[in-house]
Amino acid sequence: MLCTRRTKTLVSTCVILSGMTNIVCLLYVGWITNYVANTGGKVAEIGGGGGGETDRKLEEDGKGETLRIMERLERLESVVNEHIKETPLKDGEEAASSSDSAADPASSLFNHWGRDLGPESRRVALKKFRYFGYNGYLSDRISLTRPIPDLRPDGCRNMSYSSDLPQLSVIFIFVNEALSVLLRSVHTVIQRTPSYLLKEIILVDDNSNSLELKEHLQSFVDETNAQHGPGFIKVVRHAKQEGLIRSRVSGWRAATAPVVALFDAHVEFNTGWAEPILQRIKEDRTRVVSPSFDNIKYDTFEIEEYPLSAQGFDWELWCRYLNPPKSWWMLRNHTAPIRSPALIGCFVVDRKYFEEIGLLDEGMEIYGGENVELGIRVWQCGGSVEVLPCSRIAHIERAHKPYTENLTAHVRRNALRVADVWMDQYRSHVYMAWNVPLQNSGIDIGDISERKALRSRLRCRPFSWFLSNIYPELRSYSDTVAYGVLKNSLRDELCLDQGPDSDNIPIMYLCHGMTPQNVYFTSSQQIHLGVLSPTIDDDDNKCLVDVNSRPRLLECSYAATKHMKLTWTFAQTLTACRVSVRSFAEVKDEVQLPFDSSLLEVLVCPLSKKPLRYDANTNELINEELGIAYPIVDGIPNMIPQEARLLQKDTQTPKTPAE
Structure with a gap:
């Protein structure tokens, strides 16, 4: 979805080497709405995401980098196709290509499995793999109770629990799951x-179209x-696909036990998983508890042990595994509960407390961000979230998600919704991570009045408390003044890109809207390139x-x-400093540069050697070197000289030129 763009922009020119040629590029900086205050996490944003979506991730599992790279390549392919017209296939080539790929031995499915399969079995296996995102062919051939x-820590086997633990309703959500995988769960x-x-x-069947389901x-x-006994297993079927979030709420509404456990339908439970969770909830009903997860490999169905982890998130609100906090390590007890900022997705909660705290946000769409939102909400509103090492469940990490083609759009919308309800001034970090403007983003997040009323009714703490006390590892970018992309002035489809990570050499590349092209301008006038780092x-x-x-x-x-x-500066227009593409020496001779080598020599239109400073008292942007204060109107700095105010030399307080 394209962002609505404001007409007033700032432009910075720089010279970037692309191969052997110097190319003048522009930094489009529309939508500047806020500048960094001394106390908050506010940032402004630079418009221009290249017209594309930011990179599409899967939920973080500490091992998903390959999947993210594959998805970036898929997105990049679509961008390339917009610029390069492909040669049509000759008659019969399309069918041949399809037939060859159907039995492609290079498919990731066959890297570690199935090399002895015959052609027909290989074709069936690959078809199921593409449909489910895991090896449905193999699943159909292994025991449902294998x-x-x-994999529990040793001390877990000797732990004792209360004799009057509460009962469980276990809820599985599925859509077009392989029947054998669902039955194994x-x-x-x-x-x-x-x-x-x-x-x-x-x-809960979210409108599957599979006959066997x-x-x-x-x-x-x-x-x-x-x-x-009657009613031991209940089936809730949706007439239309509602998505994971609303499906979980459907399952909760059908549950009658004191405690509900909400899981994906592609898991396998380990010995003794339930008792430690129920014990913790019995002791404190405001605890939301997650088991520790292991991996069921999508191709071989082997169980892979994952290290003990907390569960957190990045600024796009994708969930990710974290190292347990230092306080947990200091206990020297691997059976102890791990305090967790958020949830990966599957969790267990007191049924009535879940309702009191607001269930899941049914205003969200499909999938993504709801687990992070729940963790933030529980912590800020007086509860707690923890992961139990003594409760272990194995979960299939799919190679790809087959049930939606555009997961990123839903996750982005959901993330912005969470930011606007729960994250106060730090909402800007989420918008920055997704590279969309704070104002007039062009993304409809729906009505959030009910969720804001819930927060008020529960008397929840601010997000700054959450950062300080629960998730201090989350990296802050409060010094960011603006963000966006660097576009080439001569070829508007080219953007500054990280290039290969190993080279540390930026390149000009087709604008694709993914994080390798995200640019952030800081209050110290540095230009950062790439994804926002999740944690310190x-x-x-x-x-x-x-x-x-x-x-x-x-x-940096x-x-x-x-x-x-490493210092860069902005200029408002190009009228006084546009130059042709030529060697740096020619540009240097033609343009008068009012600064020494402490700044980049390749800058064409500098404003100041020193960082600009935001004055919250006067709502102005201060240029200490030139002694000028620029007023900020409707969130945008007015840098027209006639509108600026001079600073007194002795006090550095603003005054008008007439004074």
Whole structure:
């Protein structure tokens, strides 16, 4: 979805080397609405996301980089196709191509499995893989109650629990799941949960079109209910696809046990998973608890042990695994609960408390962000979130998500909705991460009045409290003044891009709207390029630096320590400084540069050596070097000289030129 763009822009010119040629590029900086205040996390935004969507991620599992790269390549392919007209296939080529790819041995499905399959079996396996995102062919051929390794820490096996733990309603959400995978989820929860704790199982079918998920599943339900009692398994079927978020609420409405457990329908439960969770909720009903997750490999269905982790998120509000906090490590007890800022997706909660806290936000669409929103809401409104090492569940990490083609659009909308309700001044970080403007974003997030009323009614804490006390690892970008993309002035379809990570050399590339082309301008006049780093433990994005008159991308702290040239400035228009594409020497001779080598020599229209400073008291942008204060009107700095105010030399307080 394209963003609505405001007409008033600021433009900065710079010279970027692209191959052997110097190319003048423009930084379009529309939609500047706020400048960084001393106390908040506010930023302004630069418009121009290249007309594309930001990079599409899957939920973070610490091992999903390959998937994210594949999705970026898919997006990049669509961009290239817009600029390059492909040669039509000759008669018969399309069918041949389809036939060849159907049995492609290079498919990721066959990297570690299936090399001995015959052509027909390989074709069937690949068809199921493309449909489900995992090896449905293999799943159909392994036991529904296969043994899996007990991966709990040693101390868990000797723990004792109350004899009067509350009962569970286990809820599975599915749409067009492989029947064998769904049945394995159900069988293992029955087999590995004490019967006196498992009151019922609720299957929520979000409008599957699979025949076996209707007729064959119903036969299984009838047989199981005949064995365990009427209503032991309930099936809730949607007449239209509602998405994961509203499907979970549907399952909650059908539940009757004191505690509800909401899971995906492609999991396998390990021994003793339920008791530690129920014990924690019995002790405090405001706890929302997640098991620890292991991985079921999508191709071989082998169980892969994941390290113990907390569950957090980045500024796009994609969930991700985190190292447990230092306070947990200091306990030297691997069975202890792990405090967690958010939830990966599957969780267990007191049924009535879940309602009191506001369930899930049904104003969200399909999938994405609801687990992060729940974690933030629970913490800010007086509850807590934790992960239990003694409760382990294996979960299939799909190779791709087959049930929606445009997951990114839903996640982005949901993230902005969360930001506007719960994140106060830090909402700007979410908009910045998605590279959309704070004002007039062009994205309809729906009515949030009910969610804001919920926050007021629950008397929830501010997001700054959450950052300070629950998620201090989340990296802050409060020094960001503006953000957007750097576009080429001669070829508008080209943007500044990170290029290969190993080279540290920026390139001009087709604008594709993904994070390698995101640009951030800081209050210290540095230009950062790339994705916003999730936490202080992750590598941060890099600064655009002049190294021997050539652009490079280096760690900002390193460049500053080495006193490299990494300061950039803005100019309002191009009328006084537009230059032709020529060598740097020619530009240098023609343009008078009122600064020394402490700034990048390749800048054409500098304003000041020193960083601009925002004065919250006067709502002005201060240029200390020139002694000028620019007024900010409707969130946009007015840099017309006649409108500026002079600063008194002794006090540095603004005064009008007439004074």
